[in-house]
Amino acid sequence: MPEGWRLQSPLIAVxxxxxxxxxxxxxxxxxxxxxxxxASEAGTPVYPIGGGTRQDYGLRPTRPGIGLxxxxxxxVVDYPADDMTITVxxxxxxxxxxxxxxxQGQRLPLDVPQPHRATVGGVxxxxxxxxxxxxxxxxxxxxxxxxxxDGLGTAFxxxxxxxxxxxxxxxxxxxxxxxxxxxxxxxxxxxVRPLPETSALLVCELPKLDAAERLLAGLVxxxxxxxxxxxxxxxxxxxxxxxxxxxxxxxxxxxxxFEGSRPEVDWLVRRLADEWRQEGVSPLTTIGHSEAGPMWxxxxxxxxxxxxxxxxxxxxxxVARLLRLxxxxxxxxxxxxxxxxxxxxxxxxxELGEVIRSRLRPAVAVAEGRMVALRCPNGAQLxxxxxxxxxxxxxxVMQAIKDRFDPKGLLNPGRFAYxx
Amino acid sequence: xxYSPLVKELRxxxxxxxVLSAPxxxxxxxxxxxxxxxxxxxxxxxxxxxxxxxxxVKLAHRHDTxxxxxxxxxxxxxxxxPVGGGVVLMLTRxxxxxxxxxxxxxxxVEAGVRNLQLARALTGTGYHFAPDPSSQTASxxxxxxxxxxxxxxxxxxxxxxxxxxxxxxxxxxxxxVQLGPVDDPGCLDLIGVLVGSExxxxxxxxxxxxxxxxxxxxxxxRAVFGTVEDATxxxxxxxxxxxxxxxxxxxDQAIMTAxxxxxxxxxxxxxxxxxxxxxxxxxxxxxxxxxxxxxxxRNSGAREVLxxxxxxxxELLWKCRKSAAGALGRLSPTYITQDGVVPRTRLPQLIRRIxxxxxxxxxxxxxVAHAGDGNVHPVLLMDDRDPQQVQRAMAAGRxxxxxxxxxxxxxxxxxxxxxxxIALMDRLFAREDLQAMARVRRAFDPTGRLNPGKVxxxxxxEC
Numbered sequence: 001m002p003e004g005w006r007l008q009s010p011l012i013a014v015x016x017x018x019x020x021x022x023x024x025x026x027x028x029x030x031x032x033x034x035x036x037x038x039a040s041e042a043g044t045p046v047y048p049i050g051g052g053t054r055q056d057y058g059l060r061p062t063r064p065g066i067g068l069x070x071x072x073x074x075x076v077v078d079y080p081a082d083d084m085t086i087t088v089x090x091x092x093x094x095x096x097x098x099x100x101x102x103x104q105g106q107r108l109p110l111d112v113p114q115p116h117r118a119t120v121g122g123v124x125x126x127x128x129x130x131x132x133x134x135x136x137x138x139x140x141x142x143x144x145x146x147x148x149x150d151g152l153g154t155a156f157x158x159x160x161x162x163x164x165x166x167x168x169x170x171x172x173x174x175x176x177x178x179x180x181x182x183x184x185x186x187x188x189x190x191x192v193r194p195l196p197e198t199s200a201l202l203v204c205e206l207p208k209l210d211a212a213e214r215l216l217a218g219l220v221x222x223x224x225x226x227x228x229x230x231x232x233x234x235x236x237x238x239x240x241x242x243x244x245x246x247x248x249x250x251x252x253x254x255x256x257x258f259e260g261s262r263p264e265v266d267w268l269v270r271r272l273a274d275e276w277r278q279e280g281v282s283p284l285t286t287i288g289h290s291e292a293g294p295m296w297x298x299x300x301x302x303x304x305x306x307x308x309x310x311x312x313x314x315x316x317x318x319v320a321r322l323l324r325l326x327x328x329x330x331x332x333x334x335x336x337x338x339x340x341x342x343x344x345x346x347x348x349x350x351e352l353g354e355v356i357r358s359r360l361r362p363a364v365a366v367a368e369g370r371m372v373a374l375r376c377p378n379g380a381q382l383x384x385x386x387x388x389x390x391x392x393x394x395x396x397v398m399q400a401i402k403d404r405f406d407p408k409g410l411l412n413p414g415r416f417a418y419x420x
Numbered sequence: 421x422x423y424s425p426l427v428k429e430l431r432x433x434x435x436x437x438x439v440l441s442a443p444x445x446x447x448x449x450x451x452x453x454x455x456x457x458x459x460x461x462x463x464x465x466x467x468x469x470x471x472x473x474x475x476x477v478k479l480a481h482r483h484d485t486x487x488x489x490x491x492x493x494x495x496x497x498x499x500x501x502p503v504g505g506g507v508v509l510m511l512t513r514x515x516x517x518x519x520x521x522x523x524x525x526x527x528x529v530e531a532g533v534r535n536l537q538l539a540r541a542l543t544g545t546g547y548h549f550a551p552d553p554s555s556q557t558a559s560x561x562x563x564x565x566x567x568x569x570x571x572x573x574x575x576x577x578x579x580x581x582x583x584x585x586x587x588x589x590x591x592x593x594x595x596x597v598q599l600g601p602v603d604d605p606g607c608l609d610l611i612g613v614l615v616g617s618e619x620x621x622x623x624x625x626x627x628x629x630x631x632x633x634x635x636x637x638x639x640x641x642r643a644v645f646g647t648v649e650d651a652t653x654x655x656x657x658x659x660x661x662x663x664x665x666x667x668x669x670x671x672d673q674a675i676m677t678a679x680x681x682x683x684x685x686x687x688x689x690x691x692x693x694x695x696x697x698x699x700x701x702x703x704x705x706x707x708x709x710x711x712x713x714x715x716x717x718r719n720s721g722a723r724e725v726l727x728x729x730x731x732x733x734x735e736l737l738w739k740c741r742k743s744a745a746g747a748l749g750r751l752s753p754t755y756i757t758q759d760g761v762v763p764r765t766r767l768p769q770l771i772r773r774i775x776x777x778x779x780x781x782x783x784x785x786x787x788v789a790h791a792g793d794g795n796v797h798p799v800l801l802m803d804d805r806d807p808q809q810v811q812r813a814m815a816a817g818r819x820x821x822x823x824x825x826x827x828x829x830x831x832x833x834x835x836x837x838x839x840x841x842i843a844l845m846d847r848l849f850a851r852e853d854l855q856a857m858a859r860v861r862r863a864f865d866p867t868g869r870l871n872p873g874k875v876x877x878x879x880x881x882e883c
Contacts, residue, residue, distance in 0.1 A: 161829075
């Protein structure tokens, strides 16, 4: 089993990526507000820090400022399990959250890398999804209430503690994926779901990428209900530690995950296997619940350099194009959603900026897709457009929102897609 | 009467047949489903394209006039009442289904497409648009977006915001933007903010909606309880056991009586409450779940649990529920449908309090509820020809919503704030929260011309 994927997912010390003069860890929301207010008065940038697992996401900031760790805000505030909601402080880790929920047979059905370090606040702020988004959406579908401190040090909240709420503007959605640039998230109320009784993965190998598109298009009319639809191509298909080596004639793997009660999952696996056999697909491998853990971990942790989003039907074409651009690349696609995660080969990575500008962006533009760089390696000279892409139609409104929530531009300055 | 300069320009821009300005024609647009507060618009226009909507927005600018986007006008909180007059922008003639794309599991529809029109267009595809508000025969997708509409099936499938992948919208300055349908991590979730913004941030002209696979099978049942408390206890037990039915609809005795008078469905009239519960999904798992639900109902005091044995019987059970609004006409000349929500375990308390409040204000209140979501629609019966009755009903309604706040809930789950609930916003939210919302509004619409007097109370300024 190649260890490469592990080595390329390093725990980057925040001091390596953020220009911090000091790091403070306030004990509660009032202290967070006081710290931001003080920084605001002094004109000092504030860099919110959760678990530090995504500190290389976004542009590399340059303005020296204080690190604001949420590590001490790590309590479960309220967990009315029968209401299937939970209110937690932002610094609680995803693993602690999962442990707490599992006692009541519940979960947040999302996949987050490094759950023992990643915090709830950080996951909300970055807003990225994983394989289960096919059936369960992303974090923004689960945040029903939020508390945060804006750029002037004023605490505010949005939403509430009910699963259905049409009162006022959806500030939860606004904050999710805003990368801490509108406010320092201090508390979150989440809608949660029952833990499924069991799960299974059905895996097939594909001799050509065309075959992947045929099977993916076939899933439109499947009688089954997948939880995730993952396409692995390039070296990602080969290196997958949860599986043996592929046939030498195969170029990709398609993985479909199912969750539910035992009779449901048994039926789902049998049914899709039948559907695929009729398509002439073989061999098929089933990974049962007890063996599925390593595969889920691998799918959640897969370290990629860029993420490209296209319409689901354009996924396979884009994957093929990317492999032509970089035959040494490793690709994981949440293929049911058109989300493609690309890990470049070392020679390409060495020229990351150039590769993005002259190869990847033009390919993405043709497919009318969107692309972001997921990590900004040391030494890479990336511009705002390299990382976040050309401004979309929403850029003006987005900037206007930013200017109002953080008029001095002190929250995570220089990292996100604003023109600042 | 000579046309005003604005009307003249609108007629020139859109064609005379797409502009209404005679007082008799305007009266229809005084209010929506909330009939307590009425305002006459200055003019009503029917644009046919986003370009024309943009032209109207720019004209309104030049003439310093308010703009009120409107779909079918079925909303229940006065969200499209033209407070202070202005131009009512009807989206109903933008009603083309542009594309149904099963490969990408989405449909592209203009804002004026009716919810049911889309449902019919999807018949036979194996897919559907999940939000199904009770207004669906008339209400438009644009209106569903504006109110973040729900319906009976939101417990399992979520509300409108969970099913919108993209929008085309005209901003307050007349610019046309497209957000989505491909997700852009480099953009704030402006789509998520626009959904539920009640036409105050932008005029949505086109929507990319997510399509959901139709369930393979259903198990629909009707459980009869002696009291509302027993019924809500059953709901809590079902959810606590990790079962997520597609719907759990509660009707109280008064509604049942009205339904029985009107339609003769065969409800036992001495029962306190009925739950219509529907499971959907794979056949493989449904019977086991149904058996558990029956057990929970019986353990909670259900005296009878009836199963729909055929699609026709299932249709009939749903007809009972969906006819509730129609049957209310038998009980009183008019009524206000409220929309309160509490954490679902607080539902019994809320229902008890609603009865007390009704008694105190001498208002007859009957309840239908999306019980799985903790979302109650108390229906306050009255005769709107009697101002005192209207006053009492309004006061009782307000108190019900205050009770929702006290129980940790919210003043609307799916109808929106409109004008009706605006006075309660500062009870539900702190001033800082409302100021944060005011910033969002100002960022989208610096002129404040879009649907003023809605959602945010006056005097809330961004700061």
